[in-house]
Amino acid sequence: MHVVSGKGGTGKTTVAAALALALASEGRRTLLVEVEGRQGIAQLFETEALPYEERRIAAGPGGGEVFALAIDPELALLDYLEMFYKLGRAGKALKKMGAVDFATTVAPGLRDVLLTGKACEAVRRKGPDGRRVYDAVVMDAPPTGRITRFLNVNDEVAGLARIGPVHNQAQAVMRVLKSPETAVHLVTLLEEMPVQETVDGVAELRAAQLPVGGVVVNMVRPALLDADAVAAAEDGRRAEVVRALSAAGLGGTRRGGSAERLFDPLLAEAREHAERVALEHLQRAEIAALGLPGYELGMQGEGIDLAGLYRLAGSLRKQGAA
Amino acid sequence: MNARDGAPTVSGREPAGPGPAVREPAGQDPAGAWRPAEDREPLDVVPLAVDALLDDPGTRIVVCCGSGGVGKTTTAAALGVRAAERGRRVVVLTIDPARRLAQSMGLNELDNTPRRVEGVDGSAGGELSAMMLDMKRTFDEVVLAHTDAARARAILENPFYQALSAGFAGTQEYMAMEKLGQLRARGEWDLIVVDTPPSRSALDFLDAPKRLGSFLDGRFIKLLMAPAKVGGRGALKFLNAGMSMVTGVLNKVVGTQLLGDVQTFVAAMDTMFGGFRKRADATYRLLQAPGTAFLVVASPERDALREAAYFVERLAADEMPLAGLVLNRVHGTGAPQLSAERALAAAEALEEPFGAEDPGAEGPGPEAAGDPDAGGQETDGVAGLPGGSAGGGRQAGVSGSPARSPELLAAGMLRLHAERMQVMARERRTRDRFVAVHPEVPVVEVAALPGDVHDLDGLRTVGARLGGV
Numbered sequence: 202m203h204v205v206s207g208k209g210g211t212g213k214t215t216v217a218a219a220l221a222l223a224l225a226s227e228g229r230r231t232l233l234v235e236v237e238g239r240q241g242i243a244q245l246f247e248t249e250a251l252p253y254e255e256r257r258i259a260a261g262p263g264g265g266e267v268f269a270l271a272i273d274p275e276l277a278l279l280d281y282l283e284m285f286y287k288l289g290r291a292g293k294a295l296k297k298m299g300a301v302d303f304a305t306t307v308a309p310g311l312r313d314v315l316l317t318g319k320a321c322e323a324v325r326r327k328g329p330d331g332r333r334v335y336d337a338v339v340m341d342a343p344p345t346g347r348i349t350r351f352l353n354v355n356d357e358v359a360g361l362a363r364i365g366p367v368h369n370q371a372q373a374v375m376r377v378l379k380s381p382e383t384a385v386h387l388v389t390l391l392e393e394m395p396v397q398e399t400v401d402g403v404a405e406l407r408a409a410q411l412p413v414g415g416v417v418v419n420m421v422r423p424a425l426l427d428a429d430a431v432a433a434a435e436d437g438r439r440a441e442v443v444r445a446l447s448a449a450g451l452g453g454t455r456r457g458g459s460a461e462r463l464f465d466p467l468l469a470e471a472r473e474h475a476e477r478v479a480l481e482h483l484q485r486a487e488i489a490a491l492g493l494p495g496y497e498l499g500m501q502g503e504g505i506d507l508a509g510l511y512r513l514a515g516s517l518r519k520q521g522a523a
Numbered sequence: 524m525n526a527r528d529g530a531p532t533v534s535g536r537e538p539a540g541p542g543p544a545v546r547e548p549a550g551q552d553p554a555g556a557w558r559p560a561e562d563r564e565p566l567d568v569v570p571l572a573v574d575a576l577l578d579d580p581g582t583r584i585v586v587c588c589g590s591g592g593v594g595k596t597t598t599a600a601a602l603g604v605r606a607a608e609r610g611r612r613v614v615v616l617t618i619d620p621a622r623r624l625a626q627s628m629g630l631n632e633l634d635n636t637p638r639r640v641e642g643v644d645g646s647a648g649g650e651l652s653a654m655m656l657d658m659k660r661t662f663d664e665v666v667l668a669h670t671d672a673a674r675a676r677a678i679l680e681n682p683f684y685q686a687l688s689a690g691f692a693g694t695q696e697y698m699a700m701e702k703l704g705q706l707r708a709r710g711e712w713d714l715i716v717v718d719t720p721p722s723r724s725a726l727d728f729l730d731a732p733k734r735l736g737s738f739l740d741g742r743f744i745k746l747l748m749a750p751a752k753v754g755g756r757g758a759l760k761f762l763n764a765g766m767s768m769v770t771g772v773l774n775k776v777v778g779t780q781l782l783g784d785v786q787t788f789v790a791a792m793d794t795m796f797g798g799f800r801k802r803a804d805a806t807y808r809l810l811q812a813p814g815t816a817f818l819v820v821a822s823p824e825r826d827a828l829r830e831a832a833y834f835v836e837r838l839a840a841d842e843m844p845l846a847g848l849v850l851n852r853v854h855g856t857g858a859p860q861l862s863a864e865r866a867l868a869a870a871e872a873l874e875e876p877f878g879a880e881d882p883g884a885e886g887p888g889p890e891a892a893g894d895p896d897a898g899g900q901e902t903d904g905v906a907g908l909p910g911g912s913a914g915g916g917r918q919a920g921v922s923g924s925p926a927r928s929p930e931l932l933a934a935g936m937l938r939l940h941a942e943r944m945q946v947m948a949r950e951r952r953t954r955d956r957f958v959a960v961h962p963e964v965p966v967v968e969v970a971a972l973p974g975d976v977h978d979l980d981g982l983r984t985v986g987a988r989l990g991g992v
C-alpha cells in the first residue's frame with residue numbers, strides 16, 4: 202500500500218494518480234483510493250464523479266489496469282454497521298436522524314478507521330485463485346498536518362472501543378499500516394513551507410513508527426543559469442553578451458539598439474532565476490538530510506491533463522518508484 | 524474571449540488559443556516590432572486602489588480570504604505594515620504564518636493576544652500590533668467568559684470538549700470570527716486586518732462557523748439529550764425504542780465513554796448555546812457592515828481563480844462588501860517585445876556551435892517538463908551549466924559553460940526569458956477568464972518575488988506592489 206500525503210496543493214492527488222498508473226504496468230492491477238470526498242480523481246481522469254464502488258478508470262502502460270474508489274465515510278459506516286449488527290432498515294433511519302453523521306463527527310478516529318479500514322481490506326483481498334486482487338493500492342491521503350493521526354487509528358480509537366469489532370478492525374488496520382507492505386510518501390515543492398511541513402511530517406511519522414517511503418519533489422522547474430553565470434554576465438561580459446544576442450538576430454549592438462536594450466531586462470530575469478535556484482538548493486539540502494529515497498517530477502507547462510499524467514507516471518517508473 | 528467560454532468551469536478546459544503567430548520581424552528593429560504570440564489584447568481591469576482603502580478612516584476591518592497557499596497571510600501582514608506606516612493604528616490577526624515570517628514579526632505561539640511589532644516606521648503616527656490565533660485558547664476563553672468557574676472546569680476537562688476545541692472541522696474558522704469580534708470590542712485599533720484559516724476552499728471561512736453552530740444545535744444531539752421528551756409525542760413514539768437501539772449501537776461503535784462525554788458536554792454547554800449562536804451572528808453582521816472590506820486573494824492559477832470567483836459570487840449573495848481581487852505572485856518582464864518563440868529560436872542558434880544535440884526538444888516549454896532523472900538533483904550545483912534537473916540530456920551535449928562563454932550565457936538568458944513569456948501568457952489567459960466573468964471586480968497584481976516573504980522588508984515590498992507602486 203502506498204499512502205501519498207503532502208502539504209495541500211503540492212500535488213498529492215496528481216502524484217497518487219501517477220503512481221497508481223506507474224504501478225499498473227505489464228498486466229498489473231492497482232486501486233487508487235480517495236478519502237477526502239473531493240472527487241479529485243474523477244476530475245483528473247476526466248470521468249464523472251466516482252461512486253462508492255471500485256471502478257476501472259484507466260489502462261496502465263503495457264496492459265495494466267487502474268481502478269478507483271472514492272470512500273464515503275458515512276456509507277462505509279453503514280456498511281460496517283450492517284456487517285456487524287444486522288441493522289436492516291434501521292440503518293436508513295440512523296442516517297436520516299443524523300446519527301451516522303453524528304458518529305463520524307464526534308469520533309473522527311472512527312471515521313479514519315473506516316477509511317483506512319476499507320483501503321486495507323482492498324490490500325488484503327484475494328481473488329478466487331487465492332492471489333491478491335490488487336498488486337498495489339495507492340491512497341490519495343489527507344495532508345501532512347493530519348496524516349499521522351489519520352494513520353495512527355489505533356491510538357485514536359483506543360479511547361473508543363477496547364473490545365469488539367471496532368477494536369479488532371483498528372488492530373487489523375494497524376497491522377497492515379505498520380508492515381513493510383506499506384509506505385507513506387510525502388509530496389513537496391521546493392519552497393520553504395512545504396519543505397518544512399515535509400520535514401516535520403517525516404519526524405512525526407517516524408515517531409509513530411509508521412513506515413516512511415519516499416519524498417516526491419513536484420513541479421520542478423529546470424535550472425538554466427546559476428549565480429556564477431549571472432555574476433559573469435554582470436561584470437564585464439555585457440558587451441560580449443549583447444554581441445551574441447545581436448548575432449542571433451535580435452537587433453543591433455549600438456547603444457540603445459534593440460539587442461542592447463534587451464540586456465538589462467534579461468539580466469534581471471536571470472538574477473531572479475539564480476536567486477530561486479539558490480533557494481531551491483537549500484530546500485533540496487533539507488530534503489536530502491532526511492535520508493529518504495527522492496523522486497522529482499517536472500512542472501508541466503499547461504497544468505495536468507491525461508497525457509501529462511502518463512508522462513509523470515513514466516517519469517516515476519524511470520526513477521524506480523514503480 | 525467572451526463571457527460564455529470564459530466562465531471558470533469544473534473541467535476548466537481552456538479554449539484552444541490561436542497558434543503561435545509566425546510573423547516575420549518587420550523593419551530595422553525587429554525586437555521592438557515583435558509582439559507576443561497571443562494576439563488577444565489583455566482585458567482591461569478596474570484597478571484596485573489599496574492605499575485609498577487603507578487610508579480611509581472609515582475602513583475598520585479588512586478580511587483577506589482565498590484558497591490555500593495563495594498568499595492570504597502574506598497579504599494580511601503586508602497590508603498591516605503598509606497601513607501602519609501610512610499612519611493607522613493597526614492590528615493583524617494571522618492564523619498560520621510561516622515560521623520565519625512569524626519570527627520576524629515577533630509573534631510567538633504562546634500568547635493569544637496582540638503584541639506590538641518592532642521595526643515598523645511610526646513616523647506617520649501609526650503603529651502595528653500582530654497576533655497569531657490559538658484556537659484552543661480562544662475556545663477556552665469563550666467558555667470561561669460565559670459560565671461560572673465550576674461549570675467551566677467541567678467543560679474544559681471534558682474529553683469531548685478537548686477533541687472539539689483542538690480540531691473539529693470549523694473550529695478554527697469559528698474562533699477566528701470570535702477573535703475578530705473580541706479585537707473589535709477592545710476598540711484599541713482603528714484598523715483590523717484579518718487573515719483566514721488555511722482551508723482548501725475559500726468559502727469555508729463563511730460557512731464553517733454556522734456548521735459548528737448547527738452541529739452543537741443539531742437534531743441528533745437534541746434527540747440524544749431528550750429521548751424521553753421526543754418519545755412522549757405520540758406520533759414519534761417509535762423513535763423512543765429506535766433511540767435506545769441507536770444509542771445502543773452508537774455506544775458500541777463510538778464507545779460508551781465518548782457518548783457519555785458528549786452528553787455531559789452538551790448538558791454543561793446548554794446555557795451557552797444561545798450565546799454561541801448570537802456571537803456568531805453578531806460577527807457575521809459585523810462582516811456585512813460598511814466599515815468592512817473583503818479582499819479575495821488568488822494566484823493566477825486555474826483552481827485559485829475558480830475559488831476566487833465562487834467567493835466573489837458568495838460575497839455578493841450575502842451582501843458582504845468586496846473591495847477587490849489581489850492577484851498574487853504574478854510574473855512580469857522588462858522585455859515584453861521579445862516573444863517566447865523568437866527567444867527560443869535565438870537561443871538554439873547560439874547553442875548550435877557548441878554541439879547541443881537538439882536543444883529545442885528539451886527547452887523550457889511544456890514538453891520539457893516531466894522528465895528530470897533522479898540524478899538531476901546534483902546538476903544545478905555544477906557551476907553555470909545549463910539544464911539542471913530537467914535538462915540532463917542537453918547539458919551532456921553542450922561543451923561549454925555560460926559562466927565562460929558569452930554565447931551560452933546569452934542563450935541561457937534567452938531560454939529563461941522564453942519560459943517567462945510562456946508563464947506570463949498562461950497567467951494572463953487564466954486571469955482574463957476571471958475578468959471576463961467579473962469585469963466589475965477591481966484587481967491589483969502583486970509580482971512574484973524570487974524568494975519567500977519572510978521579513979518586514981519583504982512585507983514592505985509586497986505592500987508597495989499592493990499600493991500600486
Ligand SMILES: Nc1ncnc2c1ncn2[C@@H]1O[C@H](COP(=O)(O)OP(=O)(O)O)[C@@H](O)[C@H]1O
Nearest residue numbers: 209210211212213214215420499500501504505
Ligand atoms: N507536475 C505538475 N506540473 C504542473 N502542474 C501540476 C503538477 N502537479 C500538480 N499540478 C497542478 O497543481 C494543482 C494541485 O494539484 P493536486 O494534485 O490537486 O494537489 P493536492 O491534491 O495536493 O491538493 C492542480 O491544478 C494540478 O493540476
Ligand SMILES: Nc1ncnc2c1ncn2[C@@H]1O[C@H](COP(=O)(O)OP(=O)(O)O)[C@@H](O)[C@H]1O
Nearest residue numbers: 591592593594595596597852970971972975976
Ligand atoms: N508575492 C509573493 N512572492 C513570492 N512569494 C510569496 C508571495 N506571496 C506569498 N509568497 C510565499 O508563498 C507562501 C505561501 O504564502 P502564505 O501567505 O502563507 O499563503 P496562505 O496564507 O494563503 O496559505 C509563503 O512561503 C510566502 O512567503
Ligand SMILES: [Mg+2]
Nearest residue numbers: 213214215241
Ligand atoms: Mg487532492
Ligand SMILES: [Mg+2]
Nearest residue numbers: 595596619721
Ligand atoms: Mg495562511
